Amino acid sequence: MATTAETRLSFTKHPHPAPVAADVRAQVLANPGFGTAFTDHMVEIDYTEGAGWHDARVIPYGPIALDPAAAVLHYAQEIFEGLKAYRLADGGIALFRPEANAARFNASARRLAMPELPEDLFVEAVRQQVLADKDWFPTVEGGSMYLRPFMFASEAFLGVRPAKQYKFMVIASPAGNYFKSGAPAVSIWVSDYTRAAPGGTGAAKCGGNYAASLVPTAEAFSRGHDQVLFLDAAERKWIEELGGMNLFFVFDDGSILTPELTGTILPGITRSSLLTLAAEEGLTVREGRYSLDQWKADAASGKLVETFACGTAAVVTPVGKVASHEGEFTIGSGGPGQLTQKLRQKLVGIQRGEIADTHGWVTRIA
Ligand code: PLP
Ligand code: COI
Numbered sequence: 001m002a003t004t005a006e007t008r009l010s011f012t013k014h015p016h017p018a019p020v021a022a023d024v025r026a027q028v029l030a031n032p033g034f035g036t037a038f039t040d041h042m043v044e045i046d047y048t049e050g051a052g053w054h055d056a057r058v059i060p061y062g063p064i065a066l067d068p069a070a071a072v073l074h075y076a077q078e079i080f081e082g083l084k085a086y087r088l089a090d091g092g093i094a095l096f097r098p099e100a101n102a103a104r105f106n107a108s109a110r111r112l113a114m115p116e117l118p119e120d121l122f123v124e125a126v127r128q129q130v131l132a133d134k135d136w137f138p139t140v141e142g143g144s145m146y147l148r149p150f151m152f153a154s155e156a157f158l159g160v161r162p163a164k165q166y167k168f169m170v171i172a173s174p175a176g177n178y179f180k181s182g183a184p185a186v187s188i189w190v191s192d193y194t195r196a197a198p199g200g201t202g203a204a205k206c207g208g209n210y211a212a213s214l215v216p217t218a219e220a221f222s223r224g225h226d227q228v229l230f231l232d233a234a235e236r237k238w239i240e241e242l243g244g245m246n247l248f249f250v251f252d253d254g255s256i257l258t259p260e261l262t263g264t265i266l267p268g269i270t271r272s273s274l275l276t277l278a279a280e281e282g283l284t285v286r287e288g289r290y291s292l293d294q295w296k297a298d299a300a301s302g303k304l305v306e307t308f309a310c311g312t313a314a315v316v317t318p319v320g321k322v323a324s325h326e327g328e329f330t331i332g333s334g335g336p337g338q339l340t341q342k343l344r345q346k347l348v349g350i351q352r353g354e355i356a357d358t359h360g361w362v363t364r365i366a
Pocket of ligand 2: 082083311313314
């Protein structure tokens with residue numbers, strides 16, 4: 001971990017003068033959905049070329065002032081992360097693999113020509129955010145606090161070059177289920193659009209990737225599906241990932257497969273955790289290529305028995321149906337598969353302190 005001067009930044013704290021009323025908050029926490037309500041505080045840290053990271057603070061949640069010429073508004077120099085804080089079985093609070101998010105954030109920063117944030121400062125910023133708003137944990141079963149660290153170019157400058165000023169922020173949102181449909185398994189639309197080309201920014205978690213996914217996502221929604229699936233940009237054949245999740249395939253011989261990290265998909269932290277957990281369950285685990293045609297054929301023959309999506313927001317979500325311009329097919333019985341449920345329970349159990357954490361993934365912060 002980096003031990004620079006910035007690491008030792010101390011956070012000034014400015015409590016919210018008018019936090020959300022307890023009864024309104026209680027209502028939100030009983031039914032949080034995903035990404036619509038925000039807690040009382042946020043973290044902000046500034047970066048200036050030459051001076052480095054400075055002025056770390058926890059301040060009231062609210063709008064920020066930005067120069068209309070700020071580079072992010074024109075050239076999308078922006079990256080983000082997504083992780084969750086969990087209430088543990090014993091009442092404590094923990095983060096799940098926050099250092100992995102910190103490392104991925106810096107990988108994204110390098111790809112977007114942005115300054116890196118020392119990993120321990122990233123984790124400390126997230127910790128400060130959670131502790132400032134620890135009354136904001138959902139009361140609903142399966143709830144957590146979703147954390148969104150992000151960084152953007154704040155310099156007012158219209159020339160096309162990496163900016164010299166940035167802001168790093170963390171906001172928090174109480175979270176329940178990501179998918180509104182409440183269906184036992186989700187339905188997926190295979191897009192004709194592609195998300196990321198070789199050599200592009202597909203492996204970085206930058207806002208621009210998501211901007212490019214909005215038309216295909218809207219198409220998926222309007223056709224009645226829950227998520228969009230992208231094929232590779234070169235051959236339009238190989239399965240890459242969903243708009244906001246990685247994919248896993250489960251076969252009748254007890255093996256599982258997930259698309260390999262070729263630089264065009266996001267290296268999911270849930271994906272990496274599940275690869276470890278699945279191997280521990282005695283499954284043969286493969287990272288490799290899998291085509292849409294093969295997926296369809298294997299689903300028809302019964303060789304493929306389950307498919308699930310995974311990510312911080314989606315946790316582990318079964319895929320029941322796949323549709324494209326060529327038609328649709330069903331996975332297994334169309335509902336949640338056994339292995340999907342088993343892996344989900346294991347992961348969630350570790351995240352919530354109900355199953356022993358033998359990997360050092362759980363960082364207790366309270
Ligand atoms: N792929 C994309 C495009 C994502 O947005 C996400 C979510 O962050 C993932 C995969 C899963 O990553 P993680 O498990 O780290 O949340
Ligand atoms: C996440 O799972 O954290 C994501 O970022 C996916 C989506 C909500 C953008």
